[in-house]
Amino acid sequence: MFSPSDILTIPLADWVNSFVRDWLVPNFRPFFRSLQWPITQVLNGLDGFLNAVPMIAFTLVLALIAWRTAGRGVAIFTLIALAFIDMIGLWPETMTTLSMVVTAVLFCTVIGIPIGIAAASSNRFQTVLRPILDIMQTIPSFVYLVPIVMLFGVGMVPGIIATIIFALPPIVRLTNLGIRNVRGDLVEAAQSFGSTRWQMLWDVQFPLALRTIMAGLNQTLMLALSMVVIAALIGAGGLGLTVFTGLGRLDVGNATAGGVGIVLLAIILDRITQSLGEPARMRKTSLRATLATLFSPKRSGRDGEA
Amino acid sequence: MHEPFRYCRVERSLLPNETKIKVEARSIFKVFGTSPHDALQLLKQGKSKDAIFEATGDTIGVQDASFKVGEGQIFVVMGLSGSGKSTLVRMINGLIAPTSGKMLIDDTDVANCSGKALRAVRRSKIAMVFQHFALFPHMTVADNVAYGLKVKGVGADQRRKKAEAALDQVGLKAHADSYPDELSGGMQQRVGLARGLASEAEILLMDEPFSALDPLIRRDMQEELLELQRSLKKTIIFITHDLNEAMILGDRIAIMKDGRFVQVGTAEEIVDNPANDYVAAFTADIDRSRVFTAASVATAAEALEIGRDTAESAIARMEALGRDALYVIDGKAILGAVAYRDLAASIRDNGGALREAIITDFPKARRTTPLFELYPLAEGGLPIAIIDRQGKLAGVVAPQDVFGKLATPTAA
Known part of the structure; x- marks a missing residue:
């Protein structure tokens, strides 16, 4: 039976090997290594801080944040969930994972929002960007773990870089979408009063797109959390490592405990970031008003608005 | 009403x-x-x-x-x-x-x-007002109104003052700190107008x-x-x-x-x-x-001069012009109108004094008065006096011309 490979075989694997091994790694390794520096700084700072803060203090602060942004229910959930994580003995791992995820999301935001804004203002750039984002989202993350290890080595920071690649697309896409969806007449109105591009972006487009951008941030955060276990493959620690070692040793108990920790962390972060996307005006309530709501027999406020 | x-x-x-x-x-x-x-x-x-x-x-x-x-x-x-x-x-x-x-x-x-x-x-x-108002939903009414000033780099205090002044002009000063979606459509467009006015x-x-x-x-x-x-x-x-x-x-x-x-x-x-x-x-x-205004149907102010004209000369003028009535003036002042019928009767009965035949209660309008306001004035049958700013007689509108103008050209 004839097949096209009788005529021509394409040694794609060899090409990629020679490209990465013989050209990219020897020539650009120092460059890629230098990219690690900012990530390392942020991660070390955050990790050191989170692990130094007493468990009780951190729990109370996060519960307060949850209360002010997402309401009483989420705050109570946060208290219980964090206490549970501490009781199953995974507090340090959770803090490490949290610092990894927050670092990755921070860099995704810093990189992704400007790219999204650029894509919204240029159709050509959007056309070029779209297939790249598609590839980033669809390519199995195992594929780029190998070159990442070759270029960056193993450890926490390469894990975060893999996480950034995986989690970047939603915030870029939704920033682009949010800015493009700002009503045309509002953009015209801003223009008609003589706004510069920067004034329009800052005063009109960005605030009006904020809800959509926050939805993108939420998605990015969730994707970053889902990379925690995979990043453990290349030496990142935290809850991912607990799951990964559990898997390696067929230790169902530890794998489950790690998994539950990830899920609880995910729920807390998801609820808080989702409510950040609500219109700012609705959230601007005084502490006194919030207290009144908390202790009144009937919950007014939030439920009525939602 | x-x-x-x-x-x-x-x-x-x-x-x-x-x-x-x-x-x-x-x-x-x-x-x-x-x-x-x-x-x-x-x-x-x-x-x-x-x-x-x-x-x-x-x-x-x-x-x-x-x-x-x-x-x-x-x-x-x-x-x-x-x-x-x-x-x-x-x-x-x-x-x-x-x-x-x-x-x-x-x-x-x-x-x-x-x-x-x-x-x-x-x-x-240039400022612009939009069909669907185009108010920024995330800004208060005052901030919306002051947007043009903000773009220009005017300071916050000055902006607030000018925004309030502009809102005052459209009667919405009390709503300065509301958000656009809290206002009705008409009020929102007043804000849109105020935004145009505030930018000066x-x-x-x-x-x-x-x-x-x-x-x-x-x-x-x-x-x-x-x-x-x-x-x-x-x-x-x-x-x-x-x-x-x-x-x-x-x-x-x-x-x-x-x-x-x-x-x-x-x-x-x-x-x-x-x-x-x-x-x-x-x-x-x-x-x-x-x-249409009275000016569109007014004709030249042919008038009788009280010092010069007599009942007989008045009759002669009316016949020459083909009119039933004329106004009588004394220099710049309008004394009133005289009708052909009254003059003829006056000549027959008492030798004819122009002054005695003058009707002082005559219909008046301005050049800019729209025609529909002339209807009641035209009912008396006397020509309507068109008076200028100084109170002088500037023209005359014959009652039948008021209604003649209303007929559309195709119907005529």
Whole structure:
């Protein structure tokens, strides 16, 4: 039976090997290594801080944040969930994972929002960007773990870089979408009063797109959390490592405990970031008003608005 | 209760050649599509809009629009949807760049200037009011109104003060700290108007500002705009699809069809002398008694002088002029009217004294009085005296002429 490979075989694997091994790694390794520096700084700072803060203090602060942004229910959930994580003995791992995820999301935001804004203002750039984002989202993350290890080595920071690649697309896409969806007449109105591009972006487009951008941030955060276990493959620690070692040793108990920790962390972060996307005006309530709501027999406020 | 509306509230004395020109369009063309200059060539060869669309796929937005708007005038562009009126108004502040032609704002050609110069014109000279208000939903009413000032770099205190002053002008000072979605449609458009006023621009572009409002509120807003205009004297370019609205507001009106001006003129000119059947079809439903003024039916002020004329000479004048009654004046003062019938009786009975036959309770109107206000005056049968500002007799309206003018040309 004839097949096209009788005529021509394409040694794609060899090409990629020679490209990465013989050209990219020897020539650009120092460059890629230098990219690690900012990530390392942020991660070390955050990790050191989170692990130094007493468990009780951190729990109370996060519960307060949850209360002010997402309401009483989420705050109570946060208290219980964090206490549970501490009781199953995974507090340090959770803090490490949290610092990894927050670092990755921070860099995704810093990189992704400007790219999204650029894509919204240029159709050509959007056309070029779209297939790249598609590839980033669809390519199995195992594929780029190998070159990442070759270029960056193993450890926490390469894990975060893999996480950034995986989690970047939603915030870029939704920033682009949010800015493009700002009503045309509002953009015209801003223009008609003589706004510069920067004034329009800052005063009109960005605030009006904020809800959509926050939805993108939420998605990015969730994707970053889902990379925690995979990043453990290349030496990142935290809850991912607990799951990964559990898997390696067929230790169902530890794998489950790690998994539950990830899920609880995910729920807390998801609820808080989702409510950040609500219109700012609705959230601007005084502490006194919030207290009144908390202790009144009937919950007014939030439920009525939602 | 609404007082009866009338089209001719603003005195239309300002013709563009008597005043400073604020906005001037010189042969503006706009083609939407991929090869606008090819399409423009075809258009100049006399091809129709549809033929050009078939040949190039391009749409003609505006073709060969030229107009001048003088300082303090309201220039209304009226057309149905797709006539190019919204495109035209956006070319005045450069939101859309014309394919060819000049758009002069004072001395700046906004069709061919740098982005910086265009921004300067937008910041200092032109403000715009939008059909669907285009208020920023994330800002308070005061911040919305002050937006133009913020863009210019005016400090926060000054902004607040000017925003409150502008809101006061439209009667919404109390709502300064509300958000736009807390206001009704009419109030939102008042905010839109205040935003235009606060920027202190001399030119106001209004793109169908009242179309999205209920009819009664629309009427209120039209009245309010005219009220404001009396003190502000802005140069206003007003877009509408409603000829009625155009007639109420416009010092001059341009009627647009297929991107082209079909006719430009005052309300009276357009109703009295429609350029073609398209315009005539629009004007057919217009209440002519609100468009035309006493001036349009007035005739020369032939009058009798009390010191010179006698009953006999008065009779002779009336017969010569073919009138039933004449006014009698004493220098500049109007004494009253004399009727042929009364004079004839007076001559027969007591030898005829002109002074005794004068009717002092005579109907009076001004040149700008709309015809519908002349109905009750015409009922007495006496000619209506048209009086100028000094109280002098400026003309006379014969009762039958009032009703004659109301008949549409086709019916006559």
